[in-house]
Amino acid sequence: MFLKRWWNKIKREIQYRKRLKELRKRDPFIYK
Amino acid sequence: MSKKDKILLIAGCSHAAGSEMNGSTDSVYNRSNSFGNHLARKYGMVPLNIAQHGLCNQGIARVIMNWFHYQYNPEIQDVHVLVPFTESIRIELPRMDEKEDAISITTRSASWLDRTSNDYYKFSMGNHKGKTDEEDEVFQSATKFIVKNEIYMEIQSAYTVILLQHFFQSKNIKYVMCNTMHMFTSYVKQIENLLPLIDQTKYRHMMHEGEAFYPKYKNLGYDNPKAKYWHHNEEPHRLFADDLYQFIEENKCF
Numbered sequence: 171m172f173l174k175r176w177w178n179k180i181k182r183e184i185q186y187r188k189r190l191k192e193l194r195k196r197d198p199f200i201y202k
Numbered sequence: 203m204s205k206k207d208k209i210l211l212i213a214g215c216s217h218a219a220g221s222e223m224n225g226s227t228d229s230v231y232n233r234s235n236s237f238g239n240h241l242a243r244k245y246g247m248v249p250l251n252i253a254q255h256g257l258c259n260q261g262i263a264r265v266i267m268n269w270f271h272y273q274y275n276p277e278i279q280d281v282h283v284l285v286p287f288t289e290s291i292r293i294e295l296p297r298m299d300e301k302e303d304a305i306s307i308t309t310r311s312a313s314w315l316d317r318t319s320n321d322y323y324k325f326s327m328g329n330h331k332g333k334t335d336e337e338d339e340v341f342q343s344a345t346k347f348i349v350k351n352e353i354y355m356e357i358q359s360a361y362t363v364i365l366l367q368h369f370f371q372s373k374n375i376k377y378v379m380c381n382t383m384h385m386f387t388s389y390v391k392q393i394e395n396l397l398p399l400i401d402q403t404k405y406r407h408m409m410h411e412g413e414a415f416y417p418k419y420k421n422l423g424y425d426n427p428k429a430k431y432w433h434h435n436e437e438p439h440r441l442f443a444d445d446l447y448q449f450i451e452e453n454k455c456f
Contacts, residue, residue: 190327190349196384197289198328199216199256199431 206280210247212238213266214286216433217382217415218253219312223435225428227255228311235436237415238284240443245456247282250313254305256324258292259359263366265316270373273314282376282456284446285366286415289383290359291348294322295340328431353393356386360396363408367401378455380406380446381414406449415442 212218220236221227233239233251242249252269254261262285274281305319323337325344332338348355363379370377386393386409400408407413412421419438426435450456 186349189352190345193291193327193349193352194330197291197326199326200329 206278208245208247209279209281210238210242210245210249211266211269211281211283212236212242212249212251212253212286213262213269213283214238214253214382215257215262215288216253216255216431217288218284218286219251219255219309220433220439221255222426222429222431222433223439228309230311233311233313235439237439237442237446238286240440241284241446241450244443244447245282252312252314252316253286254309254312254316254319256292256326256329257288257319258294258324258326259287259290259362261292261294261319261322261324262287263362263369264318266366267369268316268318269314270369274373276373283370283378285377285379286382287359287363287379287385289326290356290385291352292324292326293344293348293355294319294324295344296321297323297337297340299336353387353390356390357392357396359385360393360400363405364396364399367404376456378404378406378446378450379408380449381408381411383414383416384411385414386411403453404455406446418442 218236218238219228220232223232223235226232236251238251239249252265254265257265266283266285301320303317303320305315305317309315323340325341330341330345332341388409402408411417416434419434419441420432424434424438426433428435
């Protein structure tokens with residue numbers, strides 16, 4: 171059970187980082 | 203009865219301001235050659251380009267409504283509005299600290315300046331590093347929230363569209379809307395359920411990302427070597443004004 175929850179957390183983190191990368195490409199503008 | 207000034211109010215983000223067309227973030231030349239100003243000339247209207255760089259959709263609505271509050275005089279002005287919406291995953295977050303009048307520096311060529319923009323942090327996925335510790339902290343939490351709640355951001359943009367459409371109707375103002383970047387994801391039930399509340403005869407290609415100003419001409423191969431952040435140059439602006447003109451004529455928006 172503990173391992174499954176840990177693995178799901180890792181999977182969510184991987185998904186988050188992947189989506190973050192995609193969204194940064196989608197709106198790459200920097201404003202000062 | 204005196205003749206009213208025919209005005210096209212052009213709001214939006216940097217795309218509507220023609221940012222980086224000549225390499226500079228903001229200039230009279232950029233705005234004069236932006237798609238909104240081209241459109242105004244086609245209709246013989248005076249362009250009032252009040253677009254601000256980095257605005258999110260809620261910020262665009264704020265600037266428009268403030269313009270009407272402080273500047274609109276129906277006795278002498280016949281106003282039409284062009285609303286180019288921006289990327290739906292942007293957000294503006296209220297800031298409570300003392301701040302410089304940054305908007306006056308970055309947006310010096312606007313026809314009118316809504317200084318209430320100084321009261322917000324402007325967050326976008328590319329602009330995710332804060333200049334101060336406090337701003338950085340706000341931006342870090344915004345990044346997490348937005349990546350995990352993309353559809354919520356789109357729902358908020360849909361409500362902003364509905365808000366502005368009702369605002370214009372309440373003042374009997376003619377308007378047209380379009381997208382400059384990604385706005386909505388198709389086949390998401392929460393978005394689909396809001397669509398009947400939006401008048402799409404006044405909104406050019408609302409659901410079609412490929413028809414939004416920035417991706418459309420990027421995909422067609424237009425390149426602006428002067429731009430650091432991929433903004434388009436003169437030709438795509440001119441072509442997009444033609445597209446908007448055609449849509450307005452077909453749907454009798456003006």
